[in-house]
Amino acid sequence: MNEFSLIDRFFKKPAILDSSVIYGIGDDAACLHIDPGQELLISTDTLVAEVHFLSTWKPYDIAWKAVMVNVSDMAAMAALPKWLTLALTLPKADEAWLENFSQGLHEAMRQFNLSLIGGDTTRGPLSLTLTILGLAEKGQALRRSGAKAGDSLWISGPLGLAALALRLDKGDEVDPLDFAFLQEKLQHPYPRVDLRTLLQRYASAAIDISDGLSADLAHICQESQVGALLDLEALPIDPRLKKYAPSQALELILGGGDDYELCFTVPKLKIEAFKQELIRHKLCCYQIGVIEKEEGLRAVGAKKVSMPLSAKGYSHF
Numbered sequence: 001m002n003e004f005s006l007i008d009r010f011f012k013k014p015a016i017l018d019s020s021v022i023y024g025i026g027d028d029a030a031c032l033h034i035d036p037g038q039e040l041l042i043s044t045d046t047l048v049a050e051v052h053f054l055s056t057w058k059p060y061d062i063a064w065k066a067v068m069v070n071v072s073d074m075a076a077m078a079a080l081p082k083w084l085t086l087a088l089t090l091p092k093a094d095e096a097w098l099e100n101f102s103q104g105l106h107e108a109m110r111q112f113n114l115s116l117i118g119g120d121t122t123r124g125p126l127s128l129t130l131t132i133l134g135l136a137e138k139g140q141a142l143r144r145s146g147a148k149a150g151d152s153l154w155i156s157g158p159l160g161l162a163a164l165a166l167r168l169d170k171g172d173e174v175d176p177l178d179f180a181f182l183q184e185k186l187q188h189p190y191p192r193v194d195l196r197t198l199l200q201r202y203a204s205a206a207i208d209i210s211d212g213l214s215a216d217l218a219h220i221c222q223e224s225q226v227g228a229l230l231d232l233e234a235l236p237i238d239p240r241l242k243k244y245a246p247s248q249a250l251e252l253i254l255g256g257g258d259d260y261e262l263c264f265t266v267p268k269l270k271i272e273a274f275k276q277e278l279i280r281h282k283l284c285c286y287q288i289g290v291i292e293k294e295e296g297l298r299a300v301g302a303k304k305v306s307m308p309l310s311a312k313g314y315s316h317f
């Protein structure tokens with residue numbers, strides 16, 4: 001199998017049905033149609049073996065995660081994910097590995113009707129770089145910089161479970177059902193594209209939580225030149241955090257990354273209407289604090305005393 005038969009066999013099929021793709025894999029560049037009135041959003045994420053995943057993971061799961069972390073960036077921008085490119089570096093052309101990898105890739109893409117429109121294939125230590133392209137109506141993409149003092153602060157779901165999964169070993173005494181659930185959280189994140197239209201209408205700023213709540217919230221604050229006060233009592237705590245890491249639950253919620261939920265702000269005047277919409281759509285988000293004029297992160301707990309909060313999350317360097 002050479003480079004080109006490999007691309008034909010594992011990446012060129014199934015044929016792209018989306019009419020926005022004028023042509024995809026097979027030329028020196030892909031060509032896309034974009035409607036007037038829409039804006040193109042682009043984001044890249046690299047996943048490196050033993051940093052973002054273990055090379056012992058099933059290739060299916062590696063591909064799934066690579067797609068989903070890229071889709072999550074589109075979800076954070078309230079954009080519609082549409083197209084992907086894949087730069088794949090492989091130690092060797094292992095057919096069974098590639099077969100399972102391409103199944104995971106295509107299954108993950110199918111969740112959001114994504115089209116694979118190009119890429120690059122090289123030999124070297126296992127790593128994947130995906131570029132995702134998406135669409136938003138003119139001016140509708142959501143940025144980190146739109147939060148204002150007085151806005152309410154929200155997260156789209158419970159946090160810390162992917163980080164807990166990383167901490168637990170098979171050797172630990174863990175209920176096999178819980179172990180499977182947590183592994184699922186780590187390996188099969190499902191980005192919150194479902195919140196796209198609600199966020200466009202109600203949110204003032206958003207970010208996806210990949211490095212940990214406090215680190216990612218700090219990015220919103222920095223870009224918006226505001227601060228935030230977190231209500232620790234309002235944070236949802238999954239029972240498995242209490243069960244397996246009772247003394248570290250808060251640390252995992254605030255500092256653990258990899259959950260790919262969203263953190264966003266909603267102006268005060270829109271809160272009631274936003275809550276009604278959540279009910280109408282049977283969605284659950286959690287109001288966890290407020291944006292304040294004074295820069296920096298703070299937290300209040302049961303004693304209602306405000307304490308400074310460190311913004312540390314995962315950082316590569």
Ligand code: ADP
Binds near residue numbers: 024025028085087120
């Ligand atoms: P070039 O040498 O001109 O860069 P390549 O030979 O690398 O082109 O790739 C041939 C075609 O296959 C291109 O259309 C490219 O986008 C696509 N391609 C290469 N690798 C991948 C991959 N891993 N996934 C999807 N498409 C790929």
Ligand code: MG
Binds near residue numbers: 120121
């Ligand atoms: Mg190339």
